Amino acid sequence: MTTFQVEQTYSNYINGEWVKATTGETEPSINPANRKQVVGYVPTSGVEDLNQAVAAAKAAAKDWRRLTGAERGNYLFQAANVLERRADEVAEAMTREMGKTLPEAKGETMRGVAILRYYAGEGMRKTGDVIPSTDSEALMFTTRVPLGVVGVIAPWNFPVAIPIWKTAPALIYGNTVVLKPAQETAVTAAKIMECFEEAGIPAGVLNLVCGRGSVIGNALAEHPDVGGITFTGSNEVGKRVGAAALARGAKYQLEMGGKNPIIIAADADLDLAVEATISGGLKSTGQKCTATSKVIIERKVYDVFKEKLLSQIQEIRLGDGMASGSWMGPCANEGQLNTVLSYIQKGQDEGAVLLAGGKRPDDPGLAEGFYVQPTVFEGVESHMSIAREEIFGPVLALMPVDSLEEAIEVANDTDYGLSASIYTQNVGAMLSFIRDMDAGLVRINAETAGVELQAPFGGMKMSSSHSREQGQAAIEFFTAIKTVFVKS
Ligand SMILES: NC(=O)c1ccc[n+]([C@@H]2O[C@H](COP(=O)([O-])OP(=O)(O)OC[C@H]3O[C@@H](n4cnc5c(N)ncnc54)[C@H](O)[C@@H]3O)[C@@H](O)[C@H]2O)c1
Numbered sequence: 042m043t044t045f046q047v048e049q050t051y052s053n054y055i056n057g058e059w060v061k062a063t064t065g066e067t068e069p070s071i072n073p074a075n076r077k078q079v080v081g082y083v084p085t086s087g088v089e090d091l092n093q094a095v096a097a098a099k100a101a102a103k104d105w106r107r108l109t110g111a112e113r114g115n116y117l118f119q120a121a122n123v124l125e126r127r128a129d130e131v132a133e134a135m136t137r138e139m140g141k142t143l144p145e146a147k148g149e150t151m152r153g154v155a156i157l158r159y160y161a162g163e164g165m166r167k168t169g170d171v172i173p174s175t176d177s178e179a180l181m182f183t184t185r186v187p188l189g190v191v192g193v194i195a196p197w198n199f200p201v202a203i204p205i206w207k208t209a210p211a212l213i214y215g216n217t218v219v220l221k222p223a224q225e226t227a228v229t230a231a232k233i234m235e236c237f238e239e240a241g242i243p244a245g246v247l248n249l250v251c252g253r254g255s256v257i258g259n260a261l262a263e264h265p266d267v268g269g270i271t272f273t274g275s276n277e278v279g280k281r282v283g284a285a286a287l288a289r290g291a292k293y294q295l296e297m298g299g300k301n302p303i304i305i306a307a308d309a310d311l312d313l314a315v316e317a318t319i320s321g322g323l324k325s326t327g328q329k330c331t332a333t334s335k336v337i338i339e340r341k342v343y344d345v346f347k348e349k350l351l352s353q354i355q356e357i358r359l360g361d362g363m364a365s366g367s368w369m370g371p372c373a374n375e376g377q378l379n380t381v382l383s384y385i386q387k388g389q390d391e392g393a394v395l396l397a398g399g400k401r402p403d404d405p406g407l408a409e410g411f412y413v414q415p416t417v418f419e420g421v422e423s424h425m426s427i428a429r430e431e432i433f434g435p436v437l438a439l440m441p442v443d444s445l446e447e448a449i450e451v452a453n454d455t456d457y458g459l460s461a462s463i464y465t466q467n468v469g470a471m472l473s474f475i476r477d478m479d480a481g482l483v484r485i486n487a488e489t490a491g492v493e494l495q496a497p498f499g500g501m502k503m504s505s506s507h508s509r510e511q512g513q514a515a516i517e518f519f520t521a522i523k524t525v526f527v528k529s
């Protein structure tokens with residue numbers, strides 16, 4: 042078993058080599074559980090590094106696309122095996138870099154393994170259809186071709202799963218890749234790259250360039266040799282990335298924020314609903330695009346639900362994700378902590394009532410980390426910032442309603458449409474929710490978070506560029522359809 046070493050210096054991975062940034066600069070990736078701990082030093086690259094990576098990916102593209110799907114799949118199977126063997130090390134890097142608890146990080150790493158295996162298998166599946174021609178002498182069919190070089194821009198909140206759920210389908214369908222991870226989790230990204238290197242991925246097929254989003258991410262989106270850009274992150278940045286890709290006719294895919302509601306109907310099993318609200322809203326410190334944010338409760342059960350929720354929230358143990366007793370780690374970085382604290386302040390300023398949490402923990406042992414208490418508001422109205430904007434932190438807004446119709450109206454009253462859930466035992470209510478809820482992922486008697494790798498994932502409204510990732514849906518972004526007409 043390889044163990045994780047702190048304070049190492051990492052490089053970019055370009056054309057099969059680990060290379061220092063041409064800027065000569067690195068910056069510390071710090072542990073959000075204790076700002077004084079350096080997890081590793083990561084490159085602060087310049088545009089020249091990005092250009093080298095794109096050139097390497099472009100040069101490797103011809104041979105890579107000519108391999109059979111099964112041959113490309115073998116590399117992914119190998120990478121999955123290496124990642125599985127190194128799962129403890131990779132998970133530790135993730136926990137130290139972005140704060141989620143070690144069991145969550147291990148779960149995510151094993152999800153990365155499963156995603157690689159799933160897409161390895163995709164190399165053997167069909168890529169087109171035969172379509173009857175009006176010419177009886179001809180054969181007409183569709184096939185799919187890769188986009189060429191694909192740029193992957195990833196956030197820090199799922200530093201293994203998201204880069205892999207973009208990279209694996211890009212590779213299996215014959216593209217080469219330049220990955221720009223979030224700088225906060227560049228050590229974890231380097232660990233993923235080491236797994237691909239150990240798996241023997243050919244030089245140039247997969248490249249890693251670390252650096253500021255405004256420099257490397259922007260240059261990737263604008264690069265004329267990058268045929269497709271797949272982005273996950275905030276709406277603000279996503280809009281810029283989409284505009285840059287559109288301006289030069291490149292394909293793009295944007296997966297962005299959420300403001301995800303859970304509806305608790307009067308007939309719900311309240312214990313299960315409380316469990317789902319806590320797990321969906323507060324695991325990973327609320328830093329999931331699918332995290333529960335608005336908790337919409339039928340008035341008849343409002344008080345009982347609230348009391349049960351508050352009593353369980355008291356039990357939550359904050360702490361370093363590496364410590365076995367910790368249930369909730371810190372926010373991933375100081376900026377995120379300040380954003381969460383500012384929303385908590387806004388909630389109070391706009392008239393919501395703070396029921397729990399609302400500040401940094403008093404424990405002096407946590408003072409050097411970016412911790413915030415799990416927070417619950419009531420008296421939240423749809424016009425308030427905490428009911429409309431993505432907080433990306435452990436903050437729940439309780440909103441009572443008088444009927445299921447009103448619940449769905451309140452749930453839909455947002456610019457986002459990523460994930461939504463309902464707790465009810467009534468089949469009619471379930472069907473209304475499935476029909477009327479404007480979200481890409483609707484979940485019944487399950488928390489809002491939780492994405493299965495074999496199913497399409499993506500949002501409606503401002504959550505997405507209306508494409509879907511994962512499962513077989515990924516082929517739609519990572520390939521172009523060619524219609525072939527053959528006549529002898
Ligand atoms: N819908 C989804 O599937 C999904 C999944 C995870 C996270 N998210 C969203 O991600 C956000 C949190 O992640 P974040 O803080 O890392 O997001 P972010 O938008 O700040 O950063 C995302 C990535 O974009 C890069 N970037 C920053 N500025 C850039 C620019 N000008 N040009 C190109 N790239 C640039 C960053 O370096 C990072 O790699 C939340 O809004 C969350 O909802 C969405």
Ligand SMILES: O=CCCC(=O)C(=O)O
Nearest residue numbers: 198329330331490491492
């Ligand atoms: O942060 C976005 C991804 C969410 C996810 O993977 C999950 O909820 O499992």
